[in-house]
Amino acid sequence: MTGPARFTARLRSSARIPLLQVAKSAIATVLAWIIAELVIPGTVPVFAAIAALLVVQPSVNQSVGRALERSFGVIAGVIIAFGIGVVFGQDSYVVLAAIVVAIFVGWALRLTPGSANQIPISVMLVLTIGAATPDYAFARIIETLIGAAVGLIVNILVVPPVLLAPAHAAVIALGSEIAATFERLADALRTPKTDAQLQEILLTARLLRPMQAKAQEALKDADESLAFNPRQQRYRVALDADAALFARMGPLVTRSLNMTRAVHDHYDAGLPDEPTVEPIVDELERAAHDLRLLVRADDDAPIEPDAKTEGIPLLTAPLRILTPHAEHWVLIGSLMEDLRRVHEEIVGAE
Template structure:
């Protein structure tokens, strides 16, 4: 593995995030420098940089977190500096004491790091006096407030579209997997085909995880966002679709695994297997129908009243004793898929 893989992200941060950070740093430096003359407003710039986050909710959380960390670190450094002076060993003592006190108070990792950094900077850059400590705390508050205001002025984009795309992709792949399994049930399969069928079905699990993460990011982007109100209903519909698809993904992977584990060439001759294959195609149709109904695109509006296909009762002929375990397993998973696709009452 290349060394750069550990230090480079897979995707660049949005350029808007870089611009907001730069604006917040510059504004906090100028404003804090004008309001609190003397020392360079390092604490204000650091607070502004750390507070500007991809979402307003994260920005507010970081503002509180960093402010508590700076306040605690400045107090610790000031007390030790006044009592013991500004020697090098006092700086080390203040840093270690800050970490231990943050640990004892169960502060978050962000606040803990800020306690140690603030204690170190106070003693390394300034004089440990009450006035200096107060100015550094005020500086930090100014930087945090400016960071929040910049995030409010340049509202972060909502992340509903990526969540929708991830769930729609999962739904389409789920329908494809159901159809692939239906075709496999009806025709002879080689060992390679069975392995490929199972691999393709298992690929839905990382897709499901990606959809969960995308919805989490989307929810975070709407928190405290002035533009979030009109998007929350859309995201709720996407979440509801994912909640329905999740169990079907599990059952489909289970059915595929059971088929691969218990396969023999004569399974396609079972009348019950042919009926199950037809039900899987109907389930694939209904999954796509749910995806289309959730998608708000006007081009598919004519599909909204399309009836579900997985409604006819399934009549099962008694399977042979060589296949009854597999057929029973497939029928149970199919029943659960049917329940997941039933309209909510």
């Protein structure tokens, strides 16, 4: 990437903000300006417009937080600016000193970045574009509260976002990839593999951890999108089901990684000929099949055809097999124990 291209890449997002959110920001800004002009005539309601613009966020919960941050920051900044303006006037060095004081006030109070940054901004605006009078200071506070309230109301009333679809897709994708890992293990045990192929299987399995983290973050975003959302009761059941399914995926991720690591570390060319391996291969394939049934139980996507089944769970009771060859008993025993726990997770055994 060339220098100019790299520079412009820093200015652009990988994805556009949803058009609806842009429209809500514009609507909230215009409404806040108009309402503030009606409530406080004869002023330019900059504080109201800024507050409305900043409060409209991707979720209602974020809007509530931003409204509180913005309101507290403005009130604190206006009070500081008014006090300093009355005592020291409005010379340029006074404005600069007031901004520095405001920065340290935010640090001393351990405020969030939103509130801490808003205090010096408000101090600067009040001392530079306004007069340090009680009426002016009070008007700016009222103006900010109007803007924050308008932004919050617009975000609640105009189709508040619900982020359930990305969370559901992430959980389904995680379960499907765990099933694919079981199938790759079954193939490795049935058909001789090279060291490079075993390494590829291990590296692919390790991608489950990032997928798990992505699903967890998506569930967190979905839960946040329902907080203070008037439609939350309608969607809460679906989100709780996805969260419960994700909780069951955690041990399966660990087990699939353990089995993949064990096969990678203890593999030898004679393993596919081990008589005790074939039942384990069958069980891995059944685990993959039943896991797909589990993750798609409430999903519209069709289950891929299976020669052994027509959609009926197949996972058997824990394996009972003969004593394996001395060179393979560590691996076989490890796989049996992990499969036992996989069985418990998939069928929901206590």
